[in-house]
Amino acid sequence: KIVTHSIIALVGLILIFGSFVTVANGTRGVKTRFGAIVSILEPGLNFKLPFIERVREISVGTMTVNYDKNGNEGDSRDSSQLSGASKDLQDVFIGVVVNYRVDSTKVSEVFTQYKTVEEYQANFIEPTIREVVKQTSAQYTAEELVTKRAEYSDKVNATLTERFQAKWATLDKFNVTNFEFSQSFTQAIENKVTAVQNAEAAKNKLEQIKFEAQQ
DSSP: OHHHHHHHHHHHHHHHHHHHEOOOTEEEEEEEEEEEEEEEEEEEEEOOOOEEEEEEEEESEEEEEEEETTTTTTTOTTOOOEEEEEETOOOOEEEEEEEEEGGGGHHHHHHHHSSSHHHHHIIIIIIHHHHHHHHTTSSSSHHHHHTTTTHHHHHHHHHHHHHHHHHEEEEEEEEEEEEEHHHHHHHHHHHHHHHHHHHHHHHHHHHHHHHHHHH
């Protein structure tokens, strides 16, 4: 009898504790029954059927995608600047940082298609950022990317906002952190600046000589 009562008590405890689940702040709980979504749970203590229902959390807090890791070339996932081309066909590596959140009213859609936020980011958020950043850079010459940096950033921001909203995310912040051009182009720009400075210095010297001659 003691063994039987102990087993019954143990099963009872398992059923009681298995009937409740805590959903963390900054997340939503997706409650499923045999794989089908039953409901979306708010943060806090929630009830579920033990053994039959399962709850998996989806973060709705701010997530960061960082393509600005000290100038590595290429598109290694979350570890490098983005390689693109300007309107005048100059190679450019663009460092960007993006903050976004999963729309808390669209958690079921994200879960249905991607199961986790990590898969959602890897298969939608990151490819979208790469595509928009590169496509927009092709609308500007290399010089314009520098002189019209704010305009470029605003255009990317507007496009990402629209694309994210269409597929269950909110863009919090987009920042262009760096433009890096090829060594030959950078050298050409430096030579141009030096030539302009030398020409200006020669012009000033000529004006000085003319003034002294008039004196």
